[in-house]
Amino acid sequence: MSGGVDSAVAAARAVEAGHDVTGVHLALSSNPQTFRSGARGCCTLEDSRDARRAADVIGIPFYIWDMAERFREDVVEDFVAEYAAGRTPNPCLRCNEKIKFAAVLDRAVALGFDAVVTGHHARLADGVLRRSVDPGKDQSYVLAVLNSAQLSRAIFPLGDITKEEVRAEAARRGLSVADKPDSHDICFIADGDTRGFLNSRLGNTPGDIVDADSGEVVGTHTGSHQYTVGQRHGLGLNRPAPDGRPRYVLSITPVDNRVTVGPREALDVDVVHGERPVWLGAEPDSMPLECQVQLRAHGECHPATLTWDADRLTARLHRPAKGVAAGQAMVVYRPDADGDVVLASATIDHTETRRPSLV
Known part of the structure; x- marks a missing residue:
């Protein structure tokens, strides 16, 4: 429970579904500030208090777990190292992969819990991850780093409603966070000054x-x-x-x-190579595979032909994409009548431009 409206409603829905629920707030900073700066950042003392108040209203036990050191090592230091290497990382993916569905899940299972519930906007049923019904809030992109074992112990109760419906439900349930602003930007850079943050660490x-x-x-x-x-x-x-x-x-x-x-036209990319692929279900029986790929959070999807070997995904785009940055995720979707299915993800390693075979 981050202290926001999504995780509060997710917890309430989990209780309503008959689960035995315990609320957990993650302390991700060793020196959290007292108040949020508008809609920037998260994990402040104010957020922990909002989470505790929501747990009280819902009627569930509540704890704060100190994950600051693990978060610093696996998310913040990785973020700095990636920029130093000329790449553009997405820390939300690393947080889901290394913290919420690794460190937190491992501790939860060790304590006897069956699953981790979060307020992510995505749908999950029978091990299949799909986009949220709210395309503007869909977070399947940042969840695509999870493997099948992690997904088998995940619950996302909000994938079938819009953000407006989440807020309305929170108000009906008497949750004070119903109108709380969403957090934006990078949670550990509360003032939004990414350049200043990196300068302070890389000089x-x-x-x-x-x-x-x-x-x-x-x-x-x-x-x-x-x-x-x-x-x-x-x-x-x-x-x-x-x-x-x-x-x-x-x-x-x-x-x-x-x-x-x-010039802008020099940003055109025709082929995207991704390393460390993760398949969210069974690996495909045959290649190539016609699919859609998303190359940045909240970016558009591109029709592509996908090929795969043991340690690499390669997407040949049917039309060029612009400004594809190494370090971002390439997430592979299969269009489906019930909503796009997430098939796989990989970390973008390098790209190719204006391949003659694609012109």
């Missing part, structure tokens, strides 16, 4: 910003970790493009601390 490492076409240095930076593929604003270039069009970040190479920029 200033000056380098060049280079134009992809001419090879000329068109600007400088104080750390390649401050950039991500597809970024347009905040580049600080001191030389405009010859045609006057804006430039975008095309690649980041930490080895020589170089950021390469170029």
